[in-house]
Amino acid sequence: MSDEALWEKIPGKNAILPHSSYCRFQVYHPLREEDRATTENILPNHTDHGATTFLPSQPVSCLQILGKDQKWRWVPYRKGALVCNLGDVMEILSGGILKATRHRVCKPPADQQAYERVSVCSFNHADQELVLEPLKGLLTGSR
Ligand SMILES: O=C(O)CCC(=O)C(=O)O
Numbered sequence: 001m002s003d004e005a006l007w008e009k010i011p012g013k014n015a016i017l018p019h020s021s022y023c024r025f026q027v028y029h030p031l032r033e034e035d036r037a038t039t040e041n042i043l044p045n046h047t048d049h050g051a052t053t054f055l056p057s058q059p060v061s062c063l064q065i066l067g068k069d070q071k072w073r074w075v076p077y078r079k080g081a082l083v084c085n086l087g088d089v090m091e092i093l094s095g096g097i098l099k100a101t102r103h104r105v106c107k108p109p110a111d112q113q114a115y116e117r118v119s120v121c122s123f124n125h126a127d128q129e130l131v132l133e134p135l136k137g138l139l140t141g142s143r
């Protein structure tokens with residue numbers, strides 16, 4: 001199996017097959033005073049269904065990922081960094097060697113609740129025609 005086998009399935013700048021990748025810009029307004037006590041998760045825990053999701057790291061803490069130890073952890077802010085979540089497509093194509101990142105968007109810590117949060121997500125999907133199954137070389141051990 002070639003080193004490129006996985007990436008050949010994901011459209012890049014030379015993509016010729018239809019796919020549904022998109023970028024979403026979203027503003028989370030500060031929580032209203034009366035909602036702060038009752039709100040926990042703004043977006044419940046999930047994995048993204050595409051291949052990868054890229055998000056510029058941003059300073060209002062809301063994003064959490066689930067570790068192997070089943071503990072939720074904040075994704076720390078690093079100025080200028082890109083956060084990359086692996087999606088279901090990568091888990092399926094890799095036969096489970098790669099794991100889709102389970103994540104959620106939480107209420108920010110108390111000292112950040114008055115701030116707006118800007119989220120820019122680039123959701124990268126596989127070719128629409130791609131049959132989602134583990135890459136053949138993985139199953140035969142010829143990688
Ligand atoms: O806003 C974020 O930080 C992540 C949003 C997200 O996980 C999603 O829309 O799938």
Ligand SMILES: [Fe+2]
Pocket residue numbers: 046047048103
């Ligand atoms: Fe997500």
